[in-house]
Amino acid sequence: MIVRSKFLFFKEEGPDENLYELYNGGFRPVQVLELGCGNGRNAIFMEKMGSKVDAVDISQNAINWAIEKN
Numbered sequence: 001m002i003v004r005s006k007f008l009f010f011k012e013e014g015p016d017e018n019l020y021e022l023y024n025g026g027f028r029p030v031q032v033l034e035l036g037c038g039n040g041r042n043a044i045f046m047e048k049m050g051s052k053v054d055a056v057d058i059s060q061n062a063i064n065w066a067i068e069k070n
Contacts, residue, residue, distance in 0.1 A: 013041060014041060014045070015041055015042050015045035015046075016041075016042055019042055019045065019046070020045070023045075023046070023049050028049070028050060028051065029046075029051050030051065030052065031051065031052045031053075031054075032046050032051045032052070032053045032054070033053075033054050033055075033056075034046075034053060034054070034055040034056070035056060036056075036057055036058070037055035037056060037057045037062070037063075037066060038057060038059075038062050038065075038066070039062055039065040039066050039069060040055060040062075040063075040065065040066025040067075040069055040070060041069070043055035043066065044066070044069060044070055
């Protein structure tokens with residue numbers, strides 16, 4: 001098990017604060033393509049808010065984290 005002491009942005013929980021504000025302000029895209037989804041935190045949020053989301057990332061580890069969270 002690897003323990004990291006520095007902050008890793010892609011391990012953060014919850015959606016990006018700007019995305020959260022957009023959705024709470026009435027922004028509701030029907031379909032979204034997220035490139036570089038990382039751990040899926042934004043994709044999962046957008047899907048819960050009613051958007052159809054396709055998310056991709058170059059890192060298989062990141063995709064695995066997203067699958068585990070969903």
